[in-house]
Amino acid sequence: MAGLLQDFINIVSEGSSFQKAYLEEWSKNAYYKKELELLLEFYLNQCGYDLAFLAEAYNFINEMVMEETYYFIQNGTYRHSTFAEVNDRVYQNKEYMTKYMCGLTISDHIWHQHIEMLSYFEAFLGNASGDRYLEIGPGFGQYLLRAIEKDGFKRYLAVDLSEASVQGCKNFIKYRNKARKETVQIALEENMEGKYAVLQKNFFEFDAKEKFDCIVMGEVLEHVEEPLQMLEKISSLLTKDGTAFLTTVINAPAIDHIYLFSTIDEVLEMVKDAGLQVKDYICAVAGNMPLEQALRKKRAITIAMIAEKL
Helix, strand or coil: CCCCHHHHHHHHHHHHHHHHHHHHHCCCCHHHHHHHHHHHHHHHHHHCCCCCHHHHHHHHHHHHHHHHHHHHHHHHCCCCCHHHHHHHHHCCCHHHHHHHHHHHHHHHHCHHHHHHHHHHHHHCCCCCCCCEEEECCCCCCHHHHHHHHHHHHEEEEEEECCCHHHHHHHHHHHHHHHHHHCCCCCCCCCHHCEEEEECCHHHHHHCCCCCCCHHHHHHCCCHHHCCHHHHHHHHEEEEEEEEEEEEEEEEECCCCCCCCCCHHHHHHHHHHHCCEEEEEEEEEEEEHHHHHHHHHHHHHHHEEEEEEEE
């Protein structure tokens, strides 16, 4: 491995001995090495960032999680518990949010639990199709891009409350569509911008005039005060035979996580209370720790669910 990706790894490794060891093992994964390289190219060519900033953003995410984990171990709670506490500091702070989202999107291709979720989602897309697709909180569009490329739906809509996320998502999809035009067999000759839209909107204020055949929401529930209300709205927007793909985290502190799920059953029961039936789910643990051990020690767990209406 040489070039851009290796330069990025070298810079990250200089700033963190732990990441140096982690990335040496991660580098065996050829698929996600290529995916990360494409992401880095986007950040450099389209956004004008340099590798030093991107390495700093990735290390920043890791350091933030470590700091919040220490707080969680000491106190048994997340640092913040209300949306107001994190909205101005994170979501509406464009400079902070840009750095946050860059680091987090990079982690999608490196962290074990994020790779597990993306792989599960890609498998889910193989059987997902219909007229309308809705995604809540797309970030920089890792899931949305894959759904558009799979081309199983006629129209795609995404909503996110952060201006930085919305703009980043739009730019990323345009860049990747252009970069993959010769290799991805989807209707790129058509007006793709007319096929999808990304709106800056708080989902609780989102007034949809139609229902959706597929609703996707990746790691949003832990960011809201009333996740049951969000799930109930998702249920109300889902067509009778529609499918929801949902992920969230358990005992996973971060600066903007405000709702604490402590067990898998707690998550599954809330989804059921919202009028959804979980048909399948997987769990992934940070550091690849055995699930039972992670639950006992209250280590971070990510859960992905495929659900239908009850």
